[in-house]
Amino acid sequence: MKKALLPFAIAVVLVYSLLPFLWFVLASWKSPAQLTAIPPEIVPAFHWGFYRSALTTYGLPGYIRNSVIVATATTVVSVAIGTLAAYALTRFHFAWLRFYLVVLLCVSMFPQIAVAGPVWRILDALGWLNSYQGIVVAYISFSLPLAIWILATFFKELPYEIEEAALIDGCSRPQALRRVVLPLAAPGIFTAAILVFIYAWNEFFFALIVLTSPALQTLPVGIALFPGEYTMPWGELAAASTIATLPLIALTLFFQRRIIGGLSAGAVKG
Amino acid sequence: MKRSERAALWFVLPSVFLVGLFSIYPILESARLSFYRMILMLPWLGEKFVGLENYRDLATDPVALDSLAITLVFVGVSAALEVLAGLGMALLLNESFRARGLVRAAVLVPWAIPTVVSSQMWRYLFNDRYGLFNFLLFGRATERYLAPLADARLAPAAIVFADVWKTSSFAALIILAGLQTIPDELYEAAAVDGATAWQKFRRVTLPLLKPALLLALLFRTIDAFKVFDLVFVMTQGGPADATNVLQFYGYKKIFAEGMIGYGSAISVGVFCFSLVLSFFYIRLIGARVLEKGTAR
Numbered sequence: 172m173k174k175a176l177l178p179f180a181i182a183v184v185l186v187y188s189l190l191p192f193l194w195f196v197l198a199s200w201k202s203p204a205q206l207t208a209i210p211p212e213i214v215p216a217f218h219w220g221f222y223r224s225a226l227t228t229y230g231l232p233g234y235i236r237n238s239v240i241v242a243t244a245t246t247v248v249s250v251a252i253g254t255l256a257a258y259a260l261t262r263f264h265f266a267w268l269r270f271y272l273v274v275l276l277c278v279s280m281f282p283q284i285a286v287a288g289p290v291w292r293i294l295d296a297l298g299w300l301n302s303y304q305g306i307v308v309a310y311i312s313f314s315l316p317l318a319i320w321i322l323a324t325f326f327k328e329l330p331y332e333i334e335e336a337a338l339i340d341g342c343s344r345p346q347a348l349r350r351v352v353l354p355l356a357a358p359g360i361f362t363a364a365i366l367v368f369i370y371a372w373n374e375f376f377f378a379l380i381v382l383t384s385p386a387l388q389t390l391p392v393g394i395a396l397f398p399g400e401y402t403m404p405w406g407e408l409a410a411a412s413t414i415a416t417l418p419l420i421a422l423t424l425f426f427q428r429r430i431i432g433g434l435s436a437g438a439v440k441g
Numbered sequence: 442m443k444r445s446e447r448a449a450l451w452f453v454l455p456s457v458f459l460v461g462l463f464s465i466y467p468i469l470e471s472a473r474l475s476f477y478r479m480i481l482m483l484p485w486l487g488e489k490f491v492g493l494e495n496y497r498d499l500a501t502d503p504v505a506l507d508s509l510a511i512t513l514v515f516v517g518v519s520a521a522l523e524v525l526a527g528l529g530m531a532l533l534l535n536e537s538f539r540a541r542g543l544v545r546a547a548v549l550v551p552w553a554i555p556t557v558v559s560s561q562m563w564r565y566l567f568n569d570r571y572g573l574f575n576f577l578l579f580g581r582a583t584e585r586y587l588a589p590l591a592d593a594r595l596a597p598a599a600i601v602f603a604d605v606w607k608t609s610s611f612a613a614l615i616i617l618a619g620l621q622t623i624p625d626e627l628y629e630a631a632a633v634d635g636a637t638a639w640q641k642f643r644r645v646t647l648p649l650l651k652p653a654l655l656l657a658l659l660f661r662t663i664d665a666f667k668v669f670d671l672v673f674v675m676t677q678g679g680p681a682d683a684t685n686v687l688q689f690y691g692y693k694k695i696f697a698e699g700m701i702g703y704g705s706a707i708s709v710g711v712f713c714f715s716l717v718l719s720f721f722y723i724r725l726i727g728a729r730v731l732e733k734g735t736a737r
Contacts, residue, residue, distance in 0.1 A: 180533050181544055188547045191606065192554060194573055195562040207571045209583060252455045259452030263445060271453060273723060278464045280719045282667045284691040285712035288474065288705055289467035291696075312463030315456055344448050373555040375670045380696055391557040395674050405565055412558040423553035424546050431549075434611065435618040 192416075199409035206405055221406035222414075229404075231411050233386060234393035238372055238415075240303055241389055245310045245371040250364050252311075253318030254356075258348050260319065261326040262334075272323075279316035283376045286312070291380055301384045309377045314367045321366060321433050325359025326352065362433040365426050369419060390415040468712060474705035481699025495706035504682060505707065508690040515597065515668060515686060519604045520661040526605060527612025527657055528650075534613065535620045552610045560674035563603040564590065593683035596676050600684050603671050608664065612657040619653020620646070652725075659725060663718045666711070687711050 198206060199222065200215035225231045260268055290309055291300070299305030334351045342350065353360070375391040382388045388396075394415060397408050423430060475496070478489045499505050534545050551559065566573045569588035579585045589595040623646065631641045669688045672678055678685035678693065691711060695704030 177533075177536060177538060180529075181538070181540070184530055184533055184544060185547050187606070188550055188610070191562060191566060192550065192559075195565060198565065209571055209576065210581060211571065211573060211576055252459065255452045256456040259449045263449040265446055265449060268449060268453070271457070274465075275460065276723060277716065277719045278460055280663050280715055280722070281464065281468070282688055282711045282715050283669070284688045284695075285471060285708045285715070286464055286467035287692070288695045288701060288708065289470035290463055292470075293462070293467070308459065308463055311459050315460060319456065344452075369553065373557075375555075375557050375673070376692075379673070380692075391555050391670075394555075394561060395557045395670070397561070403564075405568075408561055409565070412561055416554050416558050419553045419555070420550060423549050427542075427546055427549060431545075431614055434614055 195409050196413050198405055199413050201406065203406060221410040225407040225410040225414070229407055229411060230385065230393070231414060234388060234390045235414070237387055238389040241306055242368050242371040244303065244307045245314055246364050246368045248307065249311050249314040249318040249367050250360060253315055253322050253363065254360060257319050257322035257326050258352060260323050275316040275319055279313065279320065287376070287380060294381060300381055301387050303387070306378060306381045309381055310371050310374060314370055317370060318363045318367050321363040322359060325356055325362070329355050358429070362429045365422060365430060366433050369422065372419060471705045471708045471712070474701055475709045477702045479701040481701060491702070495703050498703065499706050499710065504685065505690065507682060508685045508687050511597065511683070511685060512666070512687045515601060516662055516665040519601045519665050520658055522601070522605045523609045523612045523661045524654060524658045526609035527616050528654065530609065530613035531616035531620055534617050548610045548613060551607050554607070556607060556670040557674055559603060559607050560671050563599065564675055567599055590676055591680050593680050596680060596683050600671050600675060603675065604665065604668065608661060612661055615657040615660065616650065616653050619650050623649045656725060659718065659722050663715060663722065666715055666718065
């Protein structure tokens with residue numbers, strides 16, 4: 172690439188990646204008159220009214236609480252169960268385990284609609300529609316393959332010798348997992364946890380069909396079904412969207428390297 | 442069964458149970474239901490076995506056929522654009538410059554935004570009266586302002602654009618990882634031979650990047666096939682079914698209209714497409730992962 176073009180290319184990528192969302196964030200701080208102004212006013216009046224009404228009249232605190240509970244529970248369960256599975260998948264070599272890995276790979280690619288109807292009926296039969304446990308189990312079926320894949324790529328890199336020594340010294344498999352593998356694999360487990368958390372925080376399809384009661388809905392459902400047919404309350408919507416997104420952007424910027432490593436783990440490193 | 446095999450079984454059992462109950466069983470159940478006529482609003486019809494009738498209806502349903510065409514065009518165009526945009530970003534991020542970490546972080550921002558939020562954001566930017574899109578195109582000439590999401594020709598393009606914006610950074614990451622495996626010596630050798638920048642790109646970068654590009658394309662194809670959030674928020678499949686992608690059509694049939702049997706036939710169709718794609722994926726990457734994956 173020509174050196175002279177580099178600053179220009181950087182500028183283009185920055186504007187393309189950041190400007191649209193920045194514009195939306197600015198809208199949350201504008202005054203109602205500024206929102207619809209033509210030509211648009213760039214500098215907002217730093218009016219906090221939209222945040223106040225998003226938090227009070229649009230029920231944002233409830234959505235936030237539900238999202239935190241659902242995403243955290245999904246992460247904890249997926250990573251715990253996924254760690255056990257990934258350990259077995261990288262430490263034992265049986266044909267059926269290999270087949271299981273292929274099945275998991277396929278499952279992670281299923282379109283949600285392929286399973287949505289029957290999943291809804293199972294949850295209905297269990298009385299788990301409109302419940303935290305219902306949405307969490309619906310998520311786990313998709314987040315588990317993701318977690319297992321990421322964890323398996325990390326576990327594979329760990330030296331087997333230390334573990335072997337522990338097993339020869341009379342450690343049981345679960346002890347070896349807990350005392351030797353887990354401490355060494357902590358960074359990988361953490362990476363899997365971040366990615367599953369982001370996945371669960373952003374998920375919309377299952378949340379839409381399982382959580383029909385507003386008291387249990389998560390942020391994506393609340394934001395997608397934001398009330399307002401003819402005139403959208405853009406200011407409040409922008410405020411709610413900013414609140415829903417900031418934790419994720421913070422997480423992404425803070426753990427950039429881990430996320431990039433985790434995303435390309437299943438894909439390229441192989 | 443050996444002792445170690447039994448141990449392995451115990452380790453994977455919880456995940457097998459959950460994946461089996463909430464992924465594998467539902468697929469089979471969808472397939473079974475697709476042979477029945479079952480309408481939630483007409484419960485007295487019960488579950489009536491109708492053989493292939495749902496599939497016959499599907500093959501002659503103009504909305505379903507349109508939906509398939511719309512989905513294929515959406516997938517093809519957006520996946521191709523995402524890989525192109527991703528390639529551009531990856532080439533930039535592979536250069537060394539001072540603020541590279543910052544630019545890489547900026548590129549990740551669209552990826553981190555929930556799709557529902559980015560969909561609402563694009564609705565705001567595409568607004569027909571005060572959207573930034575219209576202002577950038579037409580300035581103060583408000584009489585010329587377009588309503589992209591209410592126009593059957595522009596709405597699909599708007600959805601594609603929103604998808605490309607959100608996901609090209611993912612393609613960029615995969616391609617960047619591929620770029621970083623190309624040894625510098627090859628570029629040095631090309632420079633000694635007097636190759637221009639374009640020749641280096643064409644003769645060294647592209648051939649060696651082919652696997653990463655293919656992988657990014659496949660990943661994006663599989664994911665674009667599942668598009669739902671963008672359509673639900675931005676257009677509700679409209680205007681005039683112009684953005685009625687398969688996953689949205691299936692959702693509408695099952696959950697809004699209660700056509701369980703017919704909707705299941707759509708689900709099975711979508712599933713078969715994704716199965717074919719996963720087959721290519723496994724051929725491309727799986728074999729490699731498996732060999733090294735289950736061995737240590």
